[in-house]
Amino acid sequence: xxxxxxxxxxxxxxxxxxxxxxxxxxxxxxxxxxxxxxxxxxxxxxxxxxxxxxxxxxxxxxxxxxxxxxxxxxxxxxxxxxxxxxxxxxxxxxxxxxxxxxxxxxxxxxxxxxxxxxxxxxxxxxxxxxxxxxxxxxxxxxxxxxxxxxxxxxxxxxxxxx
Numbered sequence: 763x764x765x766x767x768x769x770x771x772x773x774x775x776x777x778x779x780x781x782x783x784x785x786x787x788x789x790x791x792x793x794x795x796x797x798x799x800x801x802x803x804x805x806x807x808x809x810x811x812x813x814x815x816x817x818x819x820x821x822x823x824x825x826x827x828x829x830x831x832x833x834x835x836x837x838x839x840x841x842x843x844x845x846x847x848x849x850x851x852x853x854x855x856x857x858x859x860x861x862x863x864x865x866x867x868x869x870x871x872x873x874x875x876x877x878x879x880x881x882x883x884x885x886x887x888x889x890x891x892x893x894x895x896x897x898x899x900x901x902x903x904x905x906x907x908x909x910x911x912x913x914x915x916x917x918x919x920x921x922x923x924x
Contacts, residue, residue, distance in 0.1 A: 763775050763776075763777055763856075763859070764776045764777065764851075764852040764853070764854075764855035764856040764859060765852055766845065766848035766849045766851065766852040767845065767848065768837070768840035768841060768845045768849070769839075769840040769841065769842055769843055769844065769845040770840045772830065772840065774823050774826055774849075774852070775823075775826065776819070776822055776823065776849075776852040776853055776855070776856045777822070777856050777859065777860070778794055778822070778856045778857060778859070778860035779860065782794065782821075782822050783795050785821050785822070785824055786818055786821040786822060788821075789817065789820075789821040789824075790814070790817050790818055790821060792804060792807075792808065792814070792818060794818075797857055798857075798861075798865075805857070808853075809850055809853070812841075812846075815841075815849075815850070815853075816838040816841055817838075818853075819838075819841065819849060819853065820834045820837050820838055822853075822856075823837065854873055857869065858870060858873070
């Protein structure tokens with residue numbers, strides 16, 4: 763079973779089953795049974811919105827939240843910072859576990875590839891930030907002025923980091 767620890771070091775089990783789907787649908791209007799339909803539009807919507815993700819996850823963990831004696835708001839506050847990525851991973855793992863056996867391996871492969879893309883994007887963002895930080899304020903202003911005058915950004919080759 764998928765689980766994660768929140769920002770207050772509390773462990774939460776995340777699973778998808780029919781009662782969870784009903785609870786999430788009632789509370790958020792989102793049908794977790796549709797996560798993989800329409801090119802995964804609902805999955806992308808939920809994971810792209812921190813507010814929607816927190817609402818969905820709180821609905822999924824509702825009975826655990828009630829049993830722990832905390833409020834839903836306290837649960838959601840504890841998703842900030844370092845707890846965010848493990849919570850999303852637990853959500854993904856729950857989806858894989860819920861899926862029919864014939865699709866699990868495909869979903870696992872998709873998860874691995876998505877993580878590789880995320881890591882590469884973070885690496886490139888870090889490299890761009892490093893190049894930007896090396897630029898003088900005058901160079902930055904000149905680049906911005908040039909882009910405004912021409913109506914389009916110059917190529918990244920002539921302006922690394924912008």
